[in-house]
Amino acid sequence: AAAAATPGITILDHTIATGISTAGGAVTGVEAVDLASGEGLSFEAAAVVIATGGAGWLYSHTTNPDVATGDGIALAYEAGAELADLEFYQFHPTAFRGDGAPPFLISEAVRGEGAVLRNAAGEAFMAGYHPLGDLAPRDIVARAIVAEMRAAGSENVFLDCTVARGVDLAARFPAIFAFCQGQGIDMRSAPIPVAPAAHYLMGGVRTDTFGRTTVPGLFAVGEAACTGVHGANRLASNSLMETVVFGKRTVECLGEAPRGAERDPRAIVDGVDGGPAPGHGTLQALMWDFAGIERSHEGLERALGTATGWANSPARPTREWHELREMGTLARLMLKAALLRTESRGAHYRSDYPEQDDRHWARRQVFRRGN
Template sequence: MAGKYLVNFNASALPQVEAEYLIIGGGIAGLFTAWAAAQAGAQVTLLTKRSIVESNTDRAQGGIAAALGQHDSPELHMQDTLVAGAGLCDEDAVRILVTEGPDRVRELIDMGACFDRTGDHLCLTREGCHSQHRILHAQGDATGAEILRTLYEKVVALPSVEILEDQYVVDLLVKGNICYGVLALDQISGEFRVFWGQVVILATGGSGRLYNYTTNPEVATADGIALAYRAGAEVMDMEFIQFHPTSLVLPDAPRFLISEAVRGEGALLRNARGERFMPQYHGMAELAPRDIVSRAILSEMAKTGANSVFLDLTHLDADKIKERFPTITLTCSQYGLDITKDLIPVAPAAHYMMGGVKTDLWGQTSIERLFSCGEASCLAVHGANRLASNSLLDGLVFGGRIVQKATAILKNRITNRPEFGCQELLSDPDVDFISLRTQLQQIMGEKVGPLRTAQRLAEALAFFDRWAYLKNYEVKETFQMEVRNMLEVGELITEAAMMRTESRGGHFRLDYPETSERWRKHILLRR
């Protein structure tokens, strides 16, 4: 039992809530799935860890990719996705993404999403590794916030959807490889409850907070992947972490994302000596794949002894820049930077998890009645390195497909459920969880970051071994639960990175710098 649950509990003694669709997470993947399920006539209960606006979706600046341009096509979008994915994309998944994606985006527009336009025409921009202008954006650089606003307004108005905020899902309730529901902690009342679901969907988002430098919000602590892994689900591609090349580097500022769309509009990267350097590293220069740009920046930082490089927009039209990037302009101005006149200090930060809970093309995990979509899931649609602005599209397309599959499952309803509980965990480990979380983030940043070696990974694994005994103890509050989840997933990332003795996409080994055809395969991990 040790390692399967985080707390001692007896499900039959707790308050019980019944749901048809039980969705965990309130970003684009969770909200769109809730909307699609309601359109199919289902009752939906959606649980969020904090408020509905605290997600990676809200922070998404650059946009959403879809082949809607006059000279674009799903085939071109597919080719760009495959190139970025570095040989590990599932071609069937990519084809679904790029062919169904335009219709999902049109649905967003029909719901009221206000994407930027010139007259009647959608404004389309270009980002790294895209061969066409196909990125839709809203309010310049607030695309995710606009999509979240649109979906939330639609979903909250639906009588068949109940949204419960401040609900921390502690563990999945799985027996006989069937998921029956979840154990959740109401963070307002402090009460544990059991939510039973005919279908349970993980849409819990990212893992960026495992790292000391990240563009992700505080809620991105890899909870969904940890939940699924503890319950026995397969996880895949855990070694592939995308480090965004350009996060703001200032002493008193958080690592704020400077969108790739800034480079798409013509910004240049310069080192501490003021030299433009990207043409030396890749033919696409500043629009090369993110992993290449990140490593180039780290190389230039090492050469110059600096803690950042610089984004240069000073040669671009100032009024156009302020109109296109109002959020970035305002945020930088709060720290005394005028992005139309000053160079912006930037460096890589953890941004996106390509790996996650393994699913099929319909979002089904290796556990019956448990589905996953969005950043918490992995069906190899992003391969070893996600193409810019494909993540929002991923949440829409594969969230919607879950409903198509789950509709049939709802016809065969669960009426009898097994007993669930745990009374074996020890109480009160003498641990400073605040310090432990800081140590974990530093270890991940230093040992399991953009540049990896066997020695660094071994040192990280030794750290996880030292804390393995915590699996015998229960944890009392959500902060401690988050740290346990971060330890679980940090170890999975490190194990997979140690196993993959090559460099590919978001995984780079200094001791194995070449890409190996022998490693054109996926690593699956299961508890």
């Protein structure tokens, strides 16, 4: 609402960006489609900022909204920008898991107040996985939960908040308390069913500390960007500070963007065609099963072949087709990055290479179109 009321800002509803235009190696604008009319749109710009968020919708279970498809990252790649650290995807260990309910994030702060994870048998299990028990790093907790779920053949474990003595849970965690109440659970007296969910992409469009990508005039901020500050495993809440700090620094640089070659605005399609796209669910299940919390060469290779097919599918002027194509592009790159990194580091865990290998892998992977 604040943005819509700001002079100089025009918000285009029901419009998707389908390409970033360049000339002479620099940005010249954005191509888009009006989904209501099917009309192709072309916008000239000396600077374009990718602020499209992450890619949680690539996975079956995610805390992200359904617009987090990673298409902005894929568009930057197609325009020639470098992407980095794509193998590092963070899975939050405790998202609500219930029939028909969204995977609402249950903060680790709840465990910080004394809540305990229990398996299907009611046993507290985290002490057997890490010296810090329930306060272990996110990736370790997520893998432990998956192991307990697999052993029990269950869809979730439980977060027991009844042992958090002396804590007013309703006052300390009002949003979580209200959500659980809406699901028929009083967290003061009953355990919360939880399981891991895709949460945050540490990688993205490679930028400097002023949001500049490797394409002149193209900038990226927020989760779509990869500044490198999160390394292989983001610390909680650091992404909020990153967005504020680097977002401000990016704005300071926008006036420096070189103007690319002039071009005439033009329509890029004549109308909507092609019918519905295949469902996102198949790609999401593939990524969850083979590029999720635990990965292996066999699984990554299997998923890579399917994702490559979607990435190479012809673009059609519907949101569903566009999103699936760009999701396929980013999924292919994420799978390739995970396949190449033959070690485990941070949020990237290979069951066939479970140890960290600093001798060969104390370095970043960068992808550019054509390499």
